[in-house]
Amino acid sequence: MKVLLRGNEAMAEAAIRAGCRCYFCYPITPQGELVEYMARHLPRHGGVFLQAESEVAAINMVYGAAAAGVRTMTSSSSPGISLKMEGISYLAGARLPAVIVNVMRAGPGLGNIAPAQGDYFQATKGGGHGDYRLIVLAPSTVQEAAELVMLAFDLSDRYRVPAMILADGMLGQMMEPVELPEPIPPGRIPPKPWALTGAKDRAPNVVSSFDLDPYRFREILRALWAVYREIERNEVRWEEYATEDAELVLVAYGTMGRICRTVVRRARKEGLRVGLFRPISLWPFPYAPLRRLAERVPVLLTVELSAGQMWEDVRLAVEGRAKTPFYGELGGVVPTPEEILSEVKKHVRG
Amino acid sequence: MSVVETKVPAGFVPVYTRPKSLSDKRFTYCPGCHHGIITRLVAEAIDELGIQERTVGVAPVGCAVFLYEFFRCDFAQAAHGRACAVATGIKRANPDLIVFTYQGDGDLAAIGTAETIHAANRGENITVIFVNNQIYGMTGGEMAPTTLPGMRTVTTPEGRDVRTTGYPLRISEMLAQLDGPTYITRQAVFDVRHVQMARKAILKAFRNQLEGKGFSLVEVVAACPTNLRIPPAEGNRWVKEQALKYFPLGDLKVRD
Numbered sequence: 073m074k075v076l077l078r079g080n081e082a083m084a085e086a087a088i089r090a091g092c093r094c095y096f097c098y099p100i101t102p103q104g105e106l107v108e109y110m111a112r113h114l115p116r117h118g119g120v121f122l123q124a125e126s127e128v129a130a131i132n133m134v135y136g137a138a139a140a141g142v143r144t145m146t147s148s149s150s151p152g153i154s155l156k157m158e159g160i161s162y163l164a165g166a167r168l169p170a171v172i173v174n175v176m177r178a179g180p181g182l183g184n185i186a187p188a189q190g191d192y193f194q195a196t197k198g199g200g201h202g203d204y205r206l207i208v209l210a211p212s213t214v215q216e217a218a219e220l221v222m223l224a225f226d227l228s229d230r231y232r233v234p235a236m237i238l239a240d241g242m243l244g245q246m247m248e249p250v251e252l253p254e255p256i257p258p259g260r261i262p263p264k265p266w267a268l269t270g271a272k273d274r275a276p277n278v279v280s281s282f283d284l285d286p287y288r289f290r291e292i293l294r295a296l297w298a299v300y301r302e303i304e305r306n307e308v309r310w311e312e313y314a315t316e317d318a319e320l321v322l323v324a325y326g327t328m329g330r331i332c333r334t335v336v337r338r339a340r341k342e343g344l345r346v347g348l349f350r351p352i353s354l355w356p357f358p359y360a361p362l363r364r365l366a367e368r369v370p371v372l373l374t375v376e377l378s379a380g381q382m383w384e385d386v387r388l389a390v391e392g393r394a395k396t397p398f399y400g401e402l403g404g405v406v407p408t409p410e411e412i413l414s415e416v417k418k419h420v421r422g
Numbered sequence: 423m424s425v426v427e428t429k430v431p432a433g434f435v436p437v438y439t440r441p442k443s444l445s446d447k448r449f450t451y452c453p454g455c456h457h458g459i460i461t462r463l464v465a466e467a468i469d470e471l472g473i474q475e476r477t478v479g480v481a482p483v484g485c486a487v488f489l490y491e492f493f494r495c496d497f498a499q500a501a502h503g504r505a506c507a508v509a510t511g512i513k514r515a516n517p518d519l520i521v522f523t524y525q526g527d528g529d530l531a532a533i534g535t536a537e538t539i540h541a542a543n544r545g546e547n548i549t550v551i552f553v554n555n556q557i558y559g560m561t562g563g564e565m566a567p568t569t570l571p572g573m574r575t576v577t578t579p580e581g582r583d584v585r586t587t588g589y590p591l592r593i594s595e596m597l598a599q600l601d602g603p604t605y606i607t608r609q610a611v612f613d614v615r616h617v618q619m620a621r622k623a624i625l626k627a628f629r630n631q632l633e634g635k636g637f638s639l640v641e642v643v644a645a646c647p648t649n650l651r652i653p654p655a656e657g658n659r660w661v662k663e664q665a666l667k668y669f670p671l672g673d674l675k676v677r678d
Contacts, residue, residue, distance in 0.1 A: 093515070094511065094514060094515050096511065120514045120515065122510070122514060124507070124540070125536050125537070125539075125540035126536055128504065128507070128536075128537075129504070129507040129510075129536065129537050129540065130507075132500065132501065132504035132507035132508050132511065132537070133507050133508070133510050133511035133514070134511060135498070135500070135501075135504075135507075135508050135511060136480075136498065136507065136508040136509060136510060136511020136512040136513075136514075136515065137511040137512065137514065137515040138511075139498045139508070139511070139512060140478075140511070140512045140515035140516045140519070141515070141516075142515040142516070144511070144515070158501055159501065159504070162500075162501050166498075166499070268478045268496040268497070268498060268512060268519070269496065269516065269519070270475050270476040270477065270478065270495075270496060270518075270519055271474070271475055271494060271495055271496050272475035272476070273475075276490075276493070276494055276495055276496050276497065277496045277497075278490045278496070278497045278498075278499070279497070279498045279499065280481075280490065280497070280498070280499035281499065282487065282499050
């Protein structure tokens, strides 16, 4: 049965169905409905809803709950995510699973509350200090947002790496019919023998990202990067649409990926051989499939709600095998399919 | 980290032994530092209440950063100042655990002021041990929010000038104004009598949590002879004659 939900609400409900039992937040637009939904519904499932005094406190509460072995989540929007970056680095360093939702808005600074994709670097290249990565998943529909939240909890637990959902204000606010995923049975959450549950009949567990010995710490980080390499092998996700005979492929994620799907349909009606490549996992980024595409498609046009952030990864993937022009909008302006189509026509002839 | 080895010579009977909830790791504190006494008092309280197997500590950033090495308890290492938020997360996730933080004055009363005040105001059922030695010890003796007026530190080489750097922050008095906390007290460990009083206060702060009474904080006014540039034996006198002028001892809030 499908239900009509906003993206923010669908992500909240999916988190509850994924077994999230501790949610910590601080209010910020445009993700307010996620907070409200959790406040109403999570306690009914025996979970903890707590509005913290700041984003900094909220992410550190996530750190505590994750250390205690519970599925936990926080959500925010761009400026709030900046504040969480300290805690996210500590989560990554301490190998704690947790889910962070970023419903992006336009920045830098206070910017505005319109949808944007300016936090790609922050999400995929670190953001906080130190050598770490987050699993970053970018939904383009409300349905996919719900599914990726469920997946984020599973991947985060499996690899003990924090996972981020990189959505935007458009996706958070829009309503769509959703087939909600079934709640997971409690037994599906893997056991966490490392969690802080009291040192009864076992040696004490310590959750920490600290080691003063550079050689020992190097080994810890090498082990962490071995996990990252495993994630890069196993968890690359993307979607291709009408790329088989394409002369130009749009590369776009999230809301922009959705709009570009419309662009492809319109271009095809006009006889233009245009396709779409939509990264779903932004880290690990689908370098190899994009490189394969570049072997046979002459133009890969990256479209983003930013000045060109994912574009850097596209160029790293393509390495000169195809032309890689860029079209982006700034400040929360969302281009129409027509505007993108006219950009497409600069590169491909009917 | 070196290990404490205790050999009891033939014919001797040990009467003062290491608390069960401490590991055999040697403390990393400097000579004359009061952390060693305070850390031990926490371990004694955990032993006395028989809660070692359900206690989770939250280690700070600062001189007590290795706390998780010293205790035989589960431990989380928190970011600087965030211990009360981390403790909140642990306690809310699993209320059966006994959760305590152990923080210095830079950690609790400067960078972590917001986390501390709001955990207290929510009446989080946790225990906070607050070691106020009026200085940043581990980073090399910089001015803390609790540094006394005129006190020389590496960042106040001419002495703390209250006109430009403010006054010693009495955060326990601030917290005692709130409706949320259950128990706020200021103690010291510069002589045997005060060690015994501090011991009772720490025990009460843990017992409060066991009884579900809410937020308890024990501030201990302490000495850092290394960064005060005084001989270790002078630390006790420093606390008694200097620090207590600004940080008077006693219970600031008790709700039973």
